Amino acid sequence: MLARFFSLAALVLTLGTLASCTDVVQVELPEPESQLAVEGNITDQPGPYEIRLTRTGAYFDDKTPLAVRGAELTISDSQGATEILRETAPGVYQTSSLRGRIGNQYTLTIKADGQEYRAATEIKRVPEIDRFEQQHKVNEPGWRDGYYVLYNGPELPGVGDYYRFKLYQNDTLRNNPDELIVRDDALVDGKYIGDVELSDRPFRIGDRARVEILSLPKDYFFFLNEMFTQINNVGMFSSPPANVRTNIVNVNPNGPKAVGYFAGTAVRSATVTITP
Incomplete structure (x- = not known):
């Protein structure tokens, strides 16, 4: 069980002088279920493209996320091409010859820890910079x-x-x-x-x-907006933290969930x- 201590400061006016006191409150937080975290994209620029797999940890845990090793990853496109990614570092998987193209759709398949996950994206058009x-x-x-x-x-x-x-x-x-x-x-x-x-x-x-x-892609736009809101959700009047959306889906609807995003982008x- 994860325990954290929070201090509550109270100002007390006594005998015409201002003093402070502190109460220590011990809060028991349940150990969260670790989830697969996915981070990666495919662009219209030359590869290789990287997908990073880690495991989530407790909210207050500042340890380096645990890399997911030995997973099987493939990316397929709407033109019928499929490529198996290779693990180049712990939890880092790379393509070798696949090239992203504007207008194509892409599906990422991940087999890890006895589960199969999929994510779909597309590469949208982009304007030139003048x-x-x-x-x-x-x-x-x-x-x-x-x-x-x-x-x-x-x-x-x-x-x-x-x-x-x-x-x-x-x-x-x-x-x-x-x-x-x-x-x-x-x-x-x-x-x-x-x-x-x-x-x-x-x-x-x-x-x-x-x-x-x-x-x-539209959904990735909202993902980034939600992430921006959570990153900047600080201060006395901040709202409770909330999970952001993901396009990583377990093919078994009753299986463990995943977080993160696999996105397609065109770049100028x-x-x-x-x-x-």
């Missing part, structure tokens, strides 16, 4: 002085496109909790998207900035080196 450029801000209200980057490009006609923007600084993804950027085209369908600032953190002279725009990128 320009990716820097902008120098000095003495602008609400901004730190420095160099920022601007995204410019068209949005494809036809409502129902979903995107994620990734911003890299010297090949390192800017991955703060508030830097998960996902958008839909409901308000910008078919329009030109100009001078969009993707981050409020400045770059330095000599930095190499890279942006990626990824097309997303552009790079700029910050100069004075």
Whole structure:
């Protein structure tokens, strides 16, 4: 059983002085059932593509997730191609020759720990990037002085496109909790998207900035939005943690559940080196 101690502080006014006291409350939490956790995607860019398998742990457990070794993974597409993945590191499985293509559907099959799981996804269309450029801000209200980057490009006609923007600084993804950027085209369908600032953190002279725009299946868009909500669900007035959706399904409806997502994305990128 997992036990954790929480402190409840109370302020007590006694004899005209302010003092504090602390009550220690021991809370018994049930040991959760470990689940298969899946993380991976397939893109329209050259592979190999990776799928990572781990086991979930207790909510307050800060140990490294346990890798799932010796699983059997296959990916098949809507054109009839099938590939068996090979384990290249503990819990890491890679393709060798499979190439993702826009418009294709893909099915991931996982056999692990006596269970069989499946996940289906597709690779949606993605617009081209027109320009990716820097902008120098000095003495602008609400901004730190420095160099920022601007995204410019068209949005494809036809409502129902979903995107994620990734911003890299010297090949390192800017991955703060508030830097998960996902958008839909409901308000910008078919329009030109100009001078969009993707981050409020400045770059330095000599930095190499890279942006990626990824097309997303609709369900994966909502998965990322739910994940963003949970990551940023902190503070005194935060809501209770909740599970996010998954497309990993056990073929046995009475078998153990899984978490995570297998997604298809198309990717376009552009790079700029910050100069004075």
